[in-house]
Amino acid sequence: MTGEGDDQSVGAVVLAYHPDASLVDNILALAPQVGAVFIVNNSPGDESTVFDRLRTIPDVEVIDQPGNVGVAAGFNSGMRRVFDSGHRYAVIFDQDSTAPAGLVEGLVRAYRSFGPGAGIVGPALRSGVTGHEFRRERGSGVGVRETLISSGALFAREVVDRIGLHDEGLFIDYVDHDISLRAGRRGLKNLKAFDVVLDHRFGGAVPRRVLGRDFFVADYSPTRQYYMSRNRLVLIRRYGFGPWFWEDLSYFGKAWTKVLLFEDDRPQKIAAFVRGVRDGLRYDRSIDDQGAGVTS
Template identity: 80%
Template sequence: MTDRGESIGDATNGGHSETVGAVVLAYHPEASLIDNILALAPQVSAVFVVNNSPDVESAVLDQARTIPGVEVIDQPGNVGVAAGFNSGMRRAFEAGHRYVIIFDQDSTAPDGLVDGLVNAYRAFGPGAGIVGPALRSGVTGHVFHRERGSGIEVRETLISSGALFAREVVERIGFHDESLFIDYVDHDISLRAGRRGLKNLKAFDVVLDHRFGGAVPRRIFGRDFFVADYTPMRQYYMSRNRVILIRRYGFGSWFWEDMSYFVKAWAKVLLFEEDRPRKIAAFFRGLRDGIRYRRSSVDRPAALTT
C-alpha cells in the first residue's frame, strides 16, 4: 500500500475494510526494531507492536510509541510467541482490517512486500490459506535454497514471520495454539489450515529479510558459516513441540523436511555451540514432555468470531 489508510481494492468486504494491519512481536528489542517498523509502516494501515517484555524499561519501545500509526500492546509478561501474535491479530481484526501480516522483531520488510502477499492471496482465489514470502538471510543477504523459485507454490508449512492471514482464513482455522508457547507454532497453524482444506502459499516473487536465532559466526577450513545458538529453553520447546506435532499430524512431508533441518542444526550444536550439556538435557526433557502432553479443551486454539 502506498498510502497509509488507503484501501486495497474494494472499500469493504463483509463489513470489514480491505486494509492490512501488521503485528510485530517484540521481546527485549534492539534498536533495529525501529528501522524494521519504519520500513513496514508505509506499506500497511497500522502497526501493532506486541511487547512481550513489559517488565524491562525499553527506550526502543518508547520510541516506537511515538511513531504515527503504531500502537504498542503491553502484555502481562512473556506470554510466548503464539499468545503474543494472537493478541496483535485480535487487535488488528477488531480495528476492522481484513488482512493481518505478522513479523518477528528481526525481520525487515522490503518495499512491496505487503502488496505482493495480498496480490498472491487474491490471485490464487478460493481455497487460499496462509501466504508467506520467500526468505533471504538478514545476515548474508543470500536467499535460502528452498526459497528460490518464481510465482506461487503450495507449501505445507510456512514460518510465522511475514505470514499473511485474511480474516476469513482465521475465522476458518482459528488463532495460534498458545499451549505450544514458542517453536512449531507456525507449523501447527499451517498444518491446521491444510487439514481444514486450505492451501498455504509461498510467494517467491516477494522476499523477506529474516534472521534465524542468534546467527553466531563460526569458521572451519577457511569457510564462514553461522549457527543459531538457541538457548536450552528453545531446545526444550523445539523438542517437545516437534513430538506434539507428530502426534497431531503424523509423519507428513513437513516432518521429513524438518528432519533435514534437525540433523544439520544438531550437528552444529554438538560441534560448534556452547552450553552443550544443558542443551542436550533440555532436548531430552522436551522429548519426554512431548510424549506426556495432553491438551485440554481450554488449551485449544481460540476462534475468531465475526
Template identity: 80%
Template sequence: MKDADDDQNVGAVVLAYHPDASLVGNVLALVPQVSAIVVVNNSPGAEPEVFEQLRGIAAVEVIDLPGNLGVAAGFNAGMRRVFETGHRYAVIFDQDSTAPPGLVQGLVDAYRSFGAGAGIVGPALRSGVTGHEFRRERGSGIGVRATLISSGALFSREVVERIGLHDEGLFIDYVDHDISLRARRRGLKNLKAFDVVLDHRFGGAVPRRLFGRDFFVADYSPMRQYYMSRNRLVLIRRYGFGAWFWEDLSYMGKAWAKVLLFEGDRPRKVGAFFRGARDGLRYDAKRRDQASGTTS
C-alpha cells in the same frame, strides 16, 4: 497501503521481546505498506526507550503484555487487535525481520490471485545476516507449501475464522508449523509467494569458520531446545509423518550437528532436548488452548 477498499485493508503485528534499536527501523519499513501496526511488547521489564519511540510513530499502537506469554499468545493478542479494528488482513512479523517495499502488497496479491482455497501466505526468505536467499526459498510465482514460518505470514479474516488463531499451549517453536498444518487439515492451501522476499534472522546467527569457510550457527538457548523437542513430538502426534516432518528432520539433523560441534553449553542443551522429548510424549496432543479458536 492506506486504501479504503476492504480487500486492501491490512494491519501488521510485530512481536517484540527485549528488542534493540533495530526494531524501530523494521517498524518504519512497514508504515507505508499497511494501515495500522500493532507492536506487542512481550518482554516484562524491558528498557522503555525503544517502546517510547514506537509510541511516537503515527499509526503504531503498542500493547504491553503482563509478562512473557510466548510467541503464540503474543501474535494472537496483536491479531485480535487488528481484526477488532476492522482490518481484513493481518500480517505478522518477528522483531528481527525487515520488510522491503512492496512486500505486504505482494502477499495480498498472491492470496487474491490464488482464489478459493487459499490459506496462509508467506514470502520467500533471505538471510538478514548474509543477504543470501535460502536454497529452498528460491523460485518464482506461487507455490503450495505444507508449512510457513510465522514471520511475514499473511492471514485473512476468513482464514482465521475457519482455522482459529495460534495454539498458546505450545508457547514457542513449531507454533507456525501447527497453524499451517491445521489450515491444511481444514482444506486450505498454504502459499509461498516466491517473488516476495523478507529479510529474516534465525536465532543468534553466531559466526563460525571451518576449513576456510564461514557459516553461522543459531545458538538457541536450552529453553528453546526444550520447546523445539517437545513441540516437534506434539505435532507428530497431531499430524503424523507428512512431508513437513521429513523436511524438518533434515533441518534438525544439520542443526544438531552444529550444536554438538560448534556451540557452547552443550550438556544443558542435550538435557533440555531429552526433557522436551519426555514431555512431548506426555503432552495432551488433542488439547489446544481455547484462545486459538477465536478472533475476538
C-alpha cells in the same frame, strides 16, 4: 472476528522481546505498507528507549503484555487487535525481520490471485545476516507449501475464522508449523509468494570459522531446545509423519550437528532436549487443534 472497513486493508503485528534499536528501522520500513502496526511487547519492564521511540510513530500502537506470554499468545493478541480494528488482513512479523517495499502488497496479491481455497500466504526468505536466499525459497509466482514460518505470514480474516488462531499451549517453536498444518487439514492451501522476499534472522546467527570457512550457528538457548524437542513430538502425534516431518528431520540433523560440534552450553542443551522428548510424549492429546489449545 468482527469489524467493518475497507476489505483490502492490512494491519501488521510485530512481536517484540527486549528488542534493540533495529526494530525502529524495521517498523519505519513496514508502516507505509499497512494501515496500522500493532507491536506486542512481550518484555514489560524493559528499560531501553526503544518502546518510547516506537510510541511516537504515527499509526503504531504498542500492546503491553503482563509478561512473556510466548509467541503464540503474543501473535494472537495482536491479530485480535487487527481484526477488531476492521482490517481484513493481518500480517505478522518477528522483530528481526525487515520488510522491503512492496512486500505486503505482494502477499495480498498472491492471496487474491489464487482464489477460493487459499490459506496462509508467506514470502520467500533471505538471510538477514548473509543476504543469501535459501535454495528452497527460490522460484517465481506462487507455489503451494505445507508449512510456512510465522514471520511475514499473511492471514485473511476469513481464513482465521475457519482455522482459528495460534495454539497458545505450544508457547514457542512449531507454532507456525501447527497453524499451517491445521489450515491444510481444513482444506486450505498455504502459499509461498516467491516474487516478494523477506530479510529474516534465524536464531542468534553466531559466526563460527572452521578450516578457513565462515558459517553461522543459531545458538538457541536450552529453553528453545526444550520447546523445539517437545513441540516436534506434539505435532507428530497430532498430524503424523507427513512431508513436513521429513523436511524438518533434515533441518533437525543439520542443526544438532552444529549444536554438538560448534555451540556453547552443550550439556544444558542436551538435557533440555531430553526433557522436551519426555514432555512431548506426555503431552495431553485432548489439547489439540479442536480443543482448548487454540483460541478462536
